[in-house]
Amino acid sequence: MGRREIHLRLNGGDRRVEVEDQTLLIELVRGVGLIGTKLSCDMQVCGACTVLLDGRPVSSCTTLAIEADGKPVETIEGLADGAKLHPLQEAFIERFAFQCGYCTPGIIVTAKALLDADPEPGAERVRQWMEGNICRCTGYQTIVDAVLDAAEQLRSAR
Amino acid sequence: MTEDRKVAGTSARRVDGVAKVTGAARYTVDLSVPGMAYASVVRSTRAHARIANIDTAAAAASPGVLRVLTGQDLLTAGLIPYYGHVVLDHPVLAIERVRFHGEPVALVVAETRREAAEAAELVDVAYDELPAVIDADDALKTDAPILHEQRGERVGDEGMDQGEGGLVGNVCAIARVGWGDVDAAFKKAHLVLEGEYRYPKLYGYAMEPYNALAFFDQGDLVVYSSAQHVYMVRRDLARMFHLPLARVRVSAPYVGGGYGTKSYTKVEGMTAAAAHFTGRPVKLDLSVEEAILTTRSASARIRARSAFSADGLLLARDFEIVMNAGAYTDNTPLVNSKTANRCFGPYRIPALRVVARSMFTNTVPSSSLRGFGAPQGNIAGELQMDEAAAKLGIDPVELRMRNIVGPGEEFMPGKRPLDADLKDDLRCLASALEWPGGTIGRSIGLGVSASDAGAYPTSTAAVRIHSDTSVTLFTGSTELGQGSRTVLSQIVAEEMGLPLGSVGVVSGDTGVVTYERTTGASRTTTITGRAVQEACRDARRRVRELAAQTLEVPLAEIEDTAGGIRARGRELSYGEVIERWFGAGGEVLGHGAVRRAEGFAMMPPFYEIGCSGLELSVDRETGQVHITKLTTVGDVGFAINPSLVHGQDAGAAMMGLGAALHEELVYDGEQLANPNVVDYRVPRFSDLPDQVIHLLAERRDGSGPYGAKGAGEGAGNTIGGSVASAIGRLIGVFPHELPATPERVWQLMRQAEKKD
Numbered sequence: 060m061g062r063r064e065i066h067l068r069l070n071g072g073d074r075r076v077e078v079e080d081q082t083l084l085i086e087l088v089r090g091v092g093l094i095g096t097k098l099s100c101d102m103q104v105c106g107a108c109t110v111l112l113d114g115r116p117v118s119s120c121t122t123l124a125i126e127a128d129g130k131p132v133e134t135i136e137g138l139a140d141g142a143k144l145h146p147l148q149e150a151f152i153e154r155f156a157f158q159c160g161y162c163t164p165g166i167i168v169t170a171k172a173l174l175d176a177d178p179e180p181g182a183e184r185v186r187q188w189m190e191g192n193i194c195r196c197t198g199y200q201t202i203v204d205a206v207l208d209a210a211e212q213l214r215s216a217r
Numbered sequence: 218m219t220e221d222r223k224v225a226g227t228s229a230r231r232v233d234g235v236a237k238v239t240g241a242a243r244y245t246v247d248l249s250v251p252g253m254a255y256a257s258v259v260r261s262t263r264a265h266a267r268i269a270n271i272d273t274a275a276a277a278a279s280p281g282v283l284r285v286l287t288g289q290d291l292l293t294a295g296l297i298p299y300y301g302h303v304v305l306d307h308p309v310l311a312i313e314r315v316r317f318h319g320e321p322v323a324l325v326v327a328e329t330r331r332e333a334a335e336a337a338e339l340v341d342v343a344y345d346e347l348p349a350v351i352d353a354d355d356a357l358k359t360d361a362p363i364l365h366e367q368r369g370e371r372v373g374d375e376g377m378d379q380g381e382g383g384l385v386g387n388v389c390a391i392a393r394v395g396w397g398d399v400d401a402a403f404k405k406a407h408l409v410l411e412g413e414y415r416y417p418k419l420y421g422y423a424m425e426p427y428n429a430l431a432f433f434d435q436g437d438l439v440v441y442s443s444a445q446h447v448y449m450v451r452r453d454l455a456r457m458f459h460l461p462l463a464r465v466r467v468s469a470p471y472v473g474g475g476y477g478t479k480s481y482t483k484v485e486g487m488t489a490a491a492a493h494f495t496g497r498p499v500k501l502d503l504s505v506e507e508a509i510l511t512t513r514s515a516s517a518r519i520r521a522r523s524a525f526s527a528d529g530l531l532l533a534r535d536f537e538i539v540m541n542a543g544a545y546t547d548n549t550p551l552v553n554s555k556t557a558n559r560c561f562g563p564y565r566i567p568a569l570r571v572v573a574r575s576m577f578t579n580t581v582p583s584s585s586l587r588g589f590g591a592p593q594g595n596i597a598g599e600l601q602m603d604e605a606a607a608k609l610g611i612d613p614v615e616l617r618m619r620n621i622v623g624p625g626e627e628f629m630p631g632k633r634p635l636d637a638d639l640k641d642d643l644r645c646l647a648s649a650l651e652w653p654g655g656t657i658g659r660s661i662g663l664g665v666s667a668s669d670a671g672a673y674p675t676s677t678a679a680v681r682i683h684s685d686t687s688v689t690l691f692t693g694s695t696e697l698g699q700g701s702r703t704v705l706s707q708i709v710a711e712e713m714g715l716p717l718g719s720v721g722v723v724s725g726d727t728g729v730v731t732y733e734r735t736t737g738a739s740r741t742t743t744i745t746g747r748a749v750q751e752a753c754r755d756a757r758r759r760v761r762e763l764a765a766q767t768l769e770v771p772l773a774e775i776e777d778t779a780g781g782i783r784a785r786g787r788e789l790s791y792g793e794v795i796e797r798w799f800g801a802g803g804e805v806l807g808h809g810a811v812r813r814a815e816g817f818a819m820m821p822p823f824y825e826i827g828c829s830g831l832e833l834s835v836d837r838e839t840g841q842v843h844i845t846k847l848t849t850v851g852d853v854g855f856a857i858n859p860s861l862v863h864g865q866d867a868g869a870a871m872m873g874l875g876a877a878l879h880e881e882l883v884y885d886g887e888q889l890a891n892p893n894v895v896d897y898r899v900p901r902f903s904d905l906p907d908q909v910i911h912l913l914a915e916r917r918d919g920s921g922p923y924g925a926k927g928a929g930e931g932a933g934n935t936i937g938g939s940v941a942s943a944i945g946r947l948i949g950v951f952p953h954e955l956p957a958t959p960e961r962v963w964q965l966m967r968q969a970e971k972k973d
Binding site: 093094095096097098099100101102104105107134135136138139144147148151152153155157158159160161162163164167185186187189190192193195196197198199200201202203 | 228230231233234235236237238239240241242243244246247421422423424425426471472473474475476504505697698699700860861863864867868870871872893894895899900901902903904905909
């Protein structure tokens with residue numbers, strides 16, 4: 060069991076963290092106080108633990124921390140610009156697209172990866188992209204609406 | 218006056234919005250305190266056995282281990298090692314015997330999470346196996362193994378301890394409802410329908426699994442927990458440790474999903490015991506698999522008979538219900554009695570007989586889940602309306618209209634008359650669904666229900682008006698996602714004449730807030746909301762008294778204004794009155810209480826209405842069901858926050874679709890075959906119906922603030938029956954068992970072909 064120091068770019072800031080070989084990415088991010096990333100199913104099907112690793116959504120519950128060495132990692136805490144919320148966050152509030160909020164960080168992070176890749180997704184594309192995220196409270200419609208609203212907001216801001 | 222309302226009745230943004238979309242919201246799972254140790258549970262590998270020996274030596278010697286606890290340790294230390302809000306039969310850790318596969322047998326406490334988990338593997342339990350009973354019908358047999366030869370002590374809770382006494386064998390609870398001469402009515406019926414209906418065991422999958430953090434602070438027990446009912450948990454913990462209620466503090470920060478599954482005590486006793494024996498703060502986080510092994514909902518098998526006249530009037534109904542309660546009592550007596558009350562529907566029924574029995578089995582204990590009892594019973598009651606309609610040649614909506622109970626009508630003798638206009642609700646629903654439809658290959662199913670809310674109306678609230686005219690609300694209600702903080706803040710803002718931004722909320726912490734019996738049964742807006750109104754009125758009365766004293770004006774001359782008072786042409790804000798009276802600083806406290814009196818004298822405190830339906834298609838090759846349209850009518854009296862009501866209806870309906878189409882906990886022999894969310898499939902984005910319509914019916918007919926009544930369960934209660942009736946009309950055979958999986962639907966289609 061080895062320990063080593065890894066370097067990563069965490070929410071835009073350079074960070075050196077000492078980890079064990081078996082440390083999971085979710086343990087790393089939560090261990091440095093980024094508790095927005097949540098553990099639920101622990102088997103890569105619910106999406107609550109989603110973070111962006113090198114811009115791609117991954118389940119941090121089943122990703123080793125050392126895989127993030129030298130790469131950018133973005134968590135829910137990285138989306139807002141100070142007190143200014145990301146358009147996705149604004150849209151989620153406006154559309155009541157969350158209830159208990161436990162899945163919400165993973166859902167918003169997954170949606171951000173979608174809008175980064177495809178600024179003009181239709182409802183069907185949103186549903187397909189989000190298939191790896193479970194929400195037990197909302198019934199999903201408000202989430203689809205919020206993602207579409209945010210996409211429009213981002214396009215008009217460009 | 219309705220027209221004057223500023224905040225109540227608007228879709229004000231959620232007060233927990235920013236915290237939840239930025240990841241800043243803290244749940245129990247996120248909490249830690251200095252010096253915290255971690256616990257890991259050792260679980261039974263047998264369904265029914267005597268514990269011959271527990272060898273803890275290897276685990277105790279494992280690195281980092283502080284203590285290995287067994288049920289015997291709790292007994293030896295003189296603690297009361299059982300919990301239960303109805304019957305004290307649920308051991309914190311198994312004592313002498315295990316009654317289901319997965320039952321907690323020992324607890325390992327260690328410095329780190331990994332050390333606790335690794336040491337838990339080293340605890341060696343020797344069992345003497347006993348015959349097990351898994352199926353509820355088998356548990357009824359005279360030669361069935363008995364789970365509880367000696368019954369636990371009954372706690373004596375009037376609201377929760379429902380049903381008959383004198384229980385024998387494996388019967389956990391019996392409820393009977395009835396009136397009229399049922400047998401005579403069946404004899405003279407034009408049509409008698411008879412059938413057997415099955416509803417599955419379900420797992421609520423609140424995404425934050427059960428977890429708790431416990432420590433002792435100068436002799437007081439402090440527990441943070443993912444609990445819905447902090448005051449119920451407090452009572453169990455106080456009993457367990459022989460502490461006064463005042464010296465136990467249970468706090469639930471944000472809760473990651475509840476849906477009833479976090480009602481009552483779960484892991485709090487174990488975690489507190491670990492803190493007691495180690496002298497350290499202890500954290501216990503269950504995995505999802507362990508959460509599934511903690512609580513599920515009861516499956517039901519229902520034999521139903523309905524008698525109709527030729528013109529479609531119900532003459533009598535007869536239900537015999539057997540439910541699978543699992544290994545311990547938990548909330549079964551209430552769920553059982555609610556199933557009995559909710560199976561026959563809000564119809565005029567001249568003669569009724571319902572007998573519901575819930576059976577102990579060697580399976581995961583069942584307890585509350587959204588709608589408790591209503592979805593189980595509704596499929597039998599509502600599906601027989603559709604089957605009767607088909608046989609009588611009467612339109613199913615028309616058949617319901619002929620039998621449905623009107624506003625103000627008493628349909629259960631001695632209970633509150635119906636506080637809803639179901640006919641109008643059903644008309645709205647049918648119209649939105651474009652009933653009777655006509656698209657080739659599609660079919661509509663719909664249903665109604667009126668649940669006698671299982672909410673004993675004891676609630677209190679407090680408000681503090683501060684010297685800057687802002688107000689803090691203290692409520693024992695927990696925020697599970699339903700939006701209680703937002704709705705209750707809206708009521709405060711409305712009553713106090715303040716903007717929503719001037720209202721703060723402290724909730725769900727027994728050390729700080731006022732008493733609230735539970736957060737469940739859709740009670741918060743209706744019952745807690747009334748207590749909040751009373752607290753606001755009390756605070757305003759106090760402000761008037763202070764104003765009268767400080768202004769030296771007779772009390773009768775002081776009038777309320779928005780956010781203050783007026784007297785002899787002078788207007789003062791709350792803050793100005795407070796500062797004048799005290800000289801500097803100060804505050805005013807208001808307290809409100811509701812009890813089973815006045816508007817809530819008659820039970821139930823309100824009916825929760827279900828009026829939902831859907832349109833679906835079936836893939837003839839695979840039996841796969843696709844929902845093309847989902848419609849809910851939220852008959853909530855008055856929507857204090859319409860978007861939150863839609864959210865409750867959407868969530869309840871989607872959960873109903875999960876149970877109707879996919880979800881079922883399956884026992885393979887003596888253990889669960891699918892205790893994870895891969896094999897237990899909950900609805901995903903791809904299950905979202907093509908079109909979703911949420912309607913509101915607001916007739917100010919509820920017993921809550923401004924005529925509001927509860928939401929959160931109703932929209933889901935009728936979904937199972939709606940899916941089954943729509944499938945039945947499409948393929949020619951009505952499914953009597955849920956979930957209607959592709960395989961089951963495919964089998965039914967083959968059956969229908971043979972019939973032709």
